[in-house]
Amino acid sequence: MSAASCLLTEDQFLCSICLDVFTDPVTIPCGHNFCKSCITIHWDKNVPCHCPNCKEVFNTRPELKVNTFISKMAAQFRQSAQQKASSSSSEQQVSKPGEVPCDDCTGTKLKALKSCLVRLASYCETHLEPHLTKSGLKRHQLIDPVENLEGRMCTKHDKLLELFCKTDQMCVCMLCSVLDHKTHDVVPLKEEYEGKKAELGKTDAEIQQMIQKRRLKIQEMKRSVELSKKEADREIAAGVQVFTALKKSVERSQAELIDTIKEKQRKTENQAEGFIKELEQEISELKKRSSEVEQLSQSEDHLHLLQSFPSLNAAPPTKNWTGVSVRPPSYEGTVVRAVNQLEETLSKQMKKAELKRVQQYAADVTLDPDTAHPKLILSDDGKQVNCGHPKKNLPDNPERFDSYVYVLAKQSFSSGRFYYEVQVKEKTDWVLGVARESINKKGRITPTLQDGYWTIYLMNENVYGAFSDPPVFFSLKCQPEKVGVFVDYEEGLVSFYDVDAAALIYSFTGCCFTQKLYPYFCPCNNAGGKNSAPLIISPFSHTDVLNTVDYYQAIRSLCSRVVHFPHFTK
Known part of the structure; x- marks a missing residue:
C-alpha cells in the first residue's frame, strides 16, 4: 500500500467537486472518482445525471458503491498529511488575538498565511500547500489573510x-x-483595483509631499524659535547689564545729590558756628568790662574813679548784629533739575543708539548710470551726483528718466532691512528716498506714494516736507548735512534721519511692499550754481556699524557719564 501510494500524485486523492481529500470515494461508470456525498448532491440537483468532469450523461442513475481501494489510499494520504501538519505545526506560529486563524486546523489554530476567495477559507502554511501545488486549486484567488470572508x-x-x-x-x-x-458601467474588481491603487499612489505622493512641507516648516519654526531664544537671551543679558549700570548710575547720582545737599547744610552750620563764636567772644569782652565797671563803681577812692571813668564809661567796641542772621539753604527744584538733566542726557544717547542700531544694516549703494537723466553728472565710483548743463547725448533706453533729474541705485532690495546715508551739505534743494521697480520713468513724474515713491525733500533752502498722502511739512531745529535712509521691507517702514543730530526726521509706516525697492536720488537743478553741490553717498566700513550689543554698550556708556552731575543750587 505504501509503495502504491508513492506512485500516485496528490491530485488523484482530491475530489474535483469539493477539492478536498476523498471521503467515501465512489467510482462512476465513466471511471471518474468522487466523494459519495458530493456526487449524490450533484445528481440530486442536475437531471439527467452526468459526470462533472467529462460530462458523460447516464440515462439511468448509477448505483454508487464505495471504492475500498481508493478509500484506503485516501485515508493513508489524509493520515500522512495530518502527521506532516502535526510535525510542522510546532514550527509555525499559533494564531494570536487579532490574527486570522487557519480554518482547517483542528485543535490548536495556527496563524493563516493566505485566504482563498473561492473556498472562502483561510489557511496556515501546511493547509495552504494544496493551493500552491494542485492544478485545480492554483486557479483560486489568494489574498493576505482576512476575517469575515462571508462579507465578500x-x-x-x-x-x-x-x-x-x-x-x-x-x-x-x-x-x-x-x-x-x-x-x-461594470468592470472586473482587478481593473478598478488597479485604477484606485494608482489614485491612492498619487494621493499618497501628495500626502508625503504635504508631510515633507510640514516637516520643513517645523524645522523652520524650530530654527526660528532657536534663533529667537538666542536673541532673547542676548537681549536679556544686555538689558540686565544696561539696567544694572543705569541703577548704579542713579544710585551714584542720588548719593552725589545727597552730598550736595549736605554740603549746603555744612556751609550753613559753619557760618552759624563762626557767628556764634564771634558773639561769644564779644559776650566775654562785655562781661569783663561789666566786672571792671562794677568794681570801679564800688571804689571809695575819688581820684581813682575819676581817672578811670573815661576808659570804662563806654562799652567795648562790638559788631552791629542787627542785620546778621543765618538763613537755611533752599533745596527747591534741586531734585527736579537733576532728574530733568538725567532724562535729557538719556534721551540724546538713546537717539544716538537708535541710529547706530539701524546703521548696522548699512548697504553698499552705488548710482546706476543707465537710469540717470542726461543732465546728471555721476562720479566714476558711482557715489556722487549733481546736475550739469546742457544735456548729454545719451541713449534713451527704457530705464532712463527723460524729464526729471532723477537717478536710481544699481542695488535693489526685496526683503529684510537696509540703510544708506547721503551728504546733502550746501544744497538748497534735494529729494531722497526709495522707489518701487515698476515706476514710470518717462514724461511727467511726481515722486509721491501713488506713483511708487517714498521720499522727503528740501525746497528753497528751508522748506522740508514728505511726499505723503496728504503732503506733510515739518520744521527742523538745524539743517541736516547728512541724511540717513532706513527701510524695513517686512515691517513696511521707511525712516529718514539727521545723522549728525541723531534725530528722526520722518517715517512712512504701514507701507505694503510687493516689488523690489531701489534707492532714489534727485539733486534738483543747480539754480545757476546756487545748488551745484553734489549728493554724496557716504561710505561705510565695519567699524562704523554697531551691532545690537554695541547698542546696549552705548547705553552703558551713558550710565557712566550721567553720574557726573553738577552741584545743584536754587
Missing part, C-alpha cells in the same frame, strides 16, 4: 463579489451585473 459574498445572490459598478460605486457579483446593474 453578495448578500442578495450568495455569489462572490468579483465585479465593480462604476455607476453606483459599489462591488457586485456576476448576477448583479446582468440583473440590477445591467446598463451600468
Whole structure:
C-alpha cells in the first residue's frame, strides 16, 4: 500500500467537486472518482445525471458503491498529511488575538498565511500547500489573510463579489451585473483595483509631499524659535547689564545729590558756628568790662574813679548784629533739575543708539548710470551726483528718466532691512528716498506714494516736507548735512534721519511692499550754481556699524557719564 501510494500524485486523492481529500470515494461508470456525498448532491440537483468532469450523461442513475481501494489510499494520504501538519505545526506560529486563524486546523489554530476567495477559507502554511501545488486549486484567488470572508459574498445572490459598478460605486457579483446593474458601467474588481491603487499612489505622493512641507516648516519654526531664544537671551543679558549700570548710575547720582545737599547744610552750620563764636567772644569782652565797671563803681577812692571813668564809661567796641542772621539753604527744584538733566542726557544717547542700531544694516549703494537723466553728472565710483548743463547725448533706453533729474541705485532690495546715508551739505534743494521697480520713468513724474515713491525733500533752502498722502511739512531745529535712509521691507517702514543730530526726521509706516525697492536720488537743478553741490553717498566700513550689543554698550556708556552731575543750587 505504501509503495502504491508513492506512485500516485496528490491530485488523484482530491475530489474535483469539493477539492478536498476523498471521503467515501465512489467510482462512476465513466471511471471518474468522487466523494459519495458530493456526487449524490450533484445528481440530486442536475437531471439527467452526468459526470462533472467529462460530462458523460447516464440515462439511468448509477448505483454508487464505495471504492475500498481508493478509500484506503485516501485515508493513508489524509493520515500522512495530518502527521506532516502535526510535525510542522510546532514550527509555525499559533494564531494570536487579532490574527486570522487557519480554518482547517483542528485543535490548536495556527496563524493563516493566505485566504482563498473561492473556498472562502483561510489557511496556515501546511493547509495552504494544496493551493500552491494542485492544478485545480492554483486557479483560486489568494489574498493576505482576512476575517469575515462571508462579507465578500453578495448578500442578495450568495455569489462572490468579483465585479465593480462604476455607476453606483459599489462591488457586485456576476448576477448583479446582468440583473440590477445591467446598463451600468461594470468592470472586473482587478481593473478598478488597479485604477484606485494608482489614485491612492498619487494621493499618497501628495500626502508625503504635504508631510515633507510640514516637516520643513517645523524645522523652520524650530530654527526660528532657536534663533529667537538666542536673541532673547542676548537681549536679556544686555538689558540686565544696561539696567544694572543705569541703577548704579542713579544710585551714584542720588548719593552725589545727597552730598550736595549736605554740603549746603555744612556751609550753613559753619557760618552759624563762626557767628556764634564771634558773639561769644564779644559776650566775654562785655562781661569783663561789666566786672571792671562794677568794681570801679564800688571804689571809695575819688581820684581813682575819676581817672578811670573815661576808659570804662563806654562799652567795648562790638559788631552791629542787627542785620546778621543765618538763613537755611533752599533745596527747591534741586531734585527736579537733576532728574530733568538725567532724562535729557538719556534721551540724546538713546537717539544716538537708535541710529547706530539701524546703521548696522548699512548697504553698499552705488548710482546706476543707465537710469540717470542726461543732465546728471555721476562720479566714476558711482557715489556722487549733481546736475550739469546742457544735456548729454545719451541713449534713451527704457530705464532712463527723460524729464526729471532723477537717478536710481544699481542695488535693489526685496526683503529684510537696509540703510544708506547721503551728504546733502550746501544744497538748497534735494529729494531722497526709495522707489518701487515698476515706476514710470518717462514724461511727467511726481515722486509721491501713488506713483511708487517714498521720499522727503528740501525746497528753497528751508522748506522740508514728505511726499505723503496728504503732503506733510515739518520744521527742523538745524539743517541736516547728512541724511540717513532706513527701510524695513517686512515691517513696511521707511525712516529718514539727521545723522549728525541723531534725530528722526520722518517715517512712512504701514507701507505694503510687493516689488523690489531701489534707492532714489534727485539733486534738483543747480539754480545757476546756487545748488551745484553734489549728493554724496557716504561710505561705510565695519567699524562704523554697531551691532545690537554695541547698542546696549552705548547705553552703558551713558550710565557712566550721567553720574557726573553738577552741584545743584536754587
